Amino acid sequence: MVRAPWPELAIRLPSMLTGLACAVFLGWACARLLAAARPADPGQPVRAGFYTALALVTMPQWAIVSRQALTDMFFVAPVTLAMAAWALAWLRPDRPLRRRALVTLLPRRLRARFVNRDDGPDGHALSDMSDRPSSPEARAAAASAPASGDMSRRPGAAADDLSAPTASPTLAVRADGADLPRAAAAPGTDLRATEAARADLSLPPADAAPTGDLSLPPAAPATPGDLSLPPAGTARPGDLALSSAGTAHSGDLSLSSADAATRGDLSLPPAGTARPGDLSLPPADAAPTGDLSLPPAAPAPTGWRARLAGVARWTIPWDAAYLGFFLLFLLAVVAPIVALDLHVSSDHTVARVSRFVKKPGVPNFATLVKIHLVMLGYAAVALLVLLRTFRWRTRAQVWMGVLYLAAGVSLVGKGMIGPGLVGLLVLLHLLVSGRLTVTNLWRCGPLTGLLLFALASLPWHHAMWIYRGDSWLNELIIVNNLARFGSGEQDQAVGGFAYYLRTLGVAALPWSAALPAALWAAARHLRHDGTSGHVPSDLAQPTGPGGHALTTSNAAKPAPSSSELWRFALLWFCATLALLTTSVTKYYHYLLPTLPPLALLLGLWLSEPAPAAQGRKLAWAAAGLGTALLALVLRDAIVEPAWITHLTTYLYDHMWRNGAPETTGLVACALPFALGLALWAARRQRAALVAMLLAGFITLHYTLNSYLPAVSEHWSQRSAIRHYYDHRGPDDPLAKRGSTTAARPSLRRARCGCRRKPTARPWPS
């Protein structure tokens, strides 16, 4: 057990995977955001994302925290996810979510039974339920079809997603979703499901769609059985559009030209030659009014079959963004609730709690029942909120949902600092970008969002509160959150303004040396933005949830500027650093939340072209300053070798400064980076990149494979425990006293997990 790798992997793997996944996601988000800015170099977004992820994973503190399974990783990763989600929601144009009818998610055979076999002559699901319309536009439109059973309607549609021109001749079927199949399925008709499935199927929004959207002019209310024909020659064969207008009635059918029917998509016989039961169309000019009585359709399904068919036509978001949210919802909401409920309901837990002393304040069987009922309540709320999310219409709404979930997870991971940090950054960004209005706050979806936040964060806290009582809550909120932030926990863990700036040097070694150059680039971007008369994209083009609906024209939309991303990264980094600096208790590992925005800044900087010739002096100055900082950091790291270890521990004085190996090897790790800075200033961009990335990887290798194994002999008790297991007798007991946990005041005070005065207590060995 003490030598097998599995226990260690079980402890470390979740943290390692979280750290790695966080870096990958941040890089992906960076690439997507930069791509939305449409840079001149199409490869720049991918490079920026790649460099962002690499910079983050090669920072020593990120690597050590990932490996050492600190709980901070489960706080910082969700915060990073939340802030990346915020940027993805607000720093690029929004678009509608692709949607699919519920019935299309069923297997084909079940689908035919589910939607009523009588609907089509062959039991096909007809056009409004076709699962694969022919074109991407049609698919997008079909997915967003607000059919009669649709769960919600979106306010508008983006032109680039529903791109058919307004004047596009269409075969407009003014029918609600339930009636089209019946009309088309009349016996003998050639308007079969397969043809309908091939037809372009598009739906305008219920209310006014922006210009350029695939929208149909509002028609006068048609009566059932009307068949309206647009002018001849204006229709595109095969185009088929459903109107969502509430005035449409069943059986209304508008066909384009008669010659359109000669195409394979809609086989309509020429007028006068139709057989009984065919959908006969007179020549277009012969029917100026377009009114045409259809033969009576097959009897409409009634009762539960009709209701079932209606439910089957409900559409849900079926988009990569929404599916990602759904996966996160399962992990952050459903899994914890289920796990908690199963735990309190298990025979083992019931038997264990039943053995507790029967006195007030001690959990008993009724406590478990109460937790079980509370979890059922959370599950019900979760179901309602999930149904509510089915009404989401845009991608930005989904990313806001991700933000709320991630903020909730960060609360579970570390406490109130997580959601506090996210909330502060969101408000600051709204303020700085001029978006802080009531309208924009409302567009953040606070009602559904707060429910998502509560579902991700409260179940475990609520269960623990029921189980442990008010003293637990007081210990958690007052002592471990508010008091630690407002007053120092330990005398050795306090510091001034420069505390974290100094720590950043070694935490992000060697990348910290590039900070002056990256900050200079950020300033250059922001200054260029202002002096060129460029209107910040966030003001020129509405972004955020529903932002696409606020535009009135698709023409000449300015792409979001990359300076938006620079500004966001800079704000994220500076605000996080400032917030952590205001905390009275200062542990080195508290710096971790600043590393993702720093990596984002570095990724953007590394993907930039070489500095312009006129800025060469400033570039050399930034490189020189970075090299000087690198030298200072190396000096500190060599003088105080335990400093790197202290990045993830909380005892920094006395004997805890002993035991670290020499760190002179760091000089060799950092030299390529200094060379890279010089190459960058000399405008040798590619060589500079190679040198810097090489330095990052060498430093990572040194940290994980040389430094950490050496210090772990002294900071961990693994070797001592192994020695005991190797040399103990069959019944030799092991006692541990004066542990490091006792040295931490908050843990010394913590009694919530023990009996009232536990001077000694047995643990299973």
Next chain:
Amino acid sequence: MWVQKEADRETLAELIDANRGHGRNVWLITTGGHGARAKSSLPADLRSRTEVAYENAHYTLLKVPVP
């Protein structure tokens, strides 16, 4: 494993007495600073028998043979 948050001589004596007469060893793991004082917390007849089985910069593993 027994975990003692604070040094408690009486509880430690109880642990050792519970293992007397079985030919066992009691193993104590503690921080380096506490390791030096741990011997004085042991019953007088065991102090001379105690040996340091393992130690590093921060932790000490004491082996206490109990007669």
